[in-house]
Amino acid sequence: MSALWWWxxxxxAAAYGIKLLGYLVPERILENEKMTRxxxxxxxxxxxxxxxxNTVASGSxxxxxxxxxxxxxxxxxxxxxxxxxVVVIVGAVAAALVRFLGWG
Numbered sequence: 530m531s532a533l534w535w536w537x538x539x540x541x542a543a544a545y546g547i548k549l550l551g552y553l554v555p556e557r558i559l560e561n562e563k564m565t566r567x568x569x570x571x572x573x574x575x576x577x578x579x580x581x582x583n584t585v586a587s588g589s590x591x592x593x594x595x596x597x598x599x600x601x602x603x604x605x606x607x608x609x610x611x612x613x614x615v616v617v618i619v620g621a622v623a624a625a626l627v628r629f630l631g632w633g
Contacts, residue, residue, distance in 0.1 A: 595632060597622035 602623030
């Protein structure tokens with residue numbers, strides 16, 4: 530087995546072990562209001578960072594293409610309080626339009 534597979538298996542075991550350790554945390558700590566707010570903030574931050582990285586990363590380079598235009602159009606639709614399905618459609622249409630115009 531190659532060395533890469535050992536690292537993959539070690540990462541899986543570490544993730545599983547960390548998840549098991551979560552069951553040992555006392556319930557009073559998990560129900561604390563500060564812990565709940567921190568968990569919510571971390572979740573939002575992680576989702577936002579993943580969205581940006583997947584939008585502007587192209588390999589090891591930063592590129593602003595149709596994905597960025599779609600994200601901006603979807604963000605505007607969200608600011609206008611559009612329903613989720615409309616936000617998705619607006620983003621898809623913006624990406625298609627930008628690609629049609631030759632930018633992405």
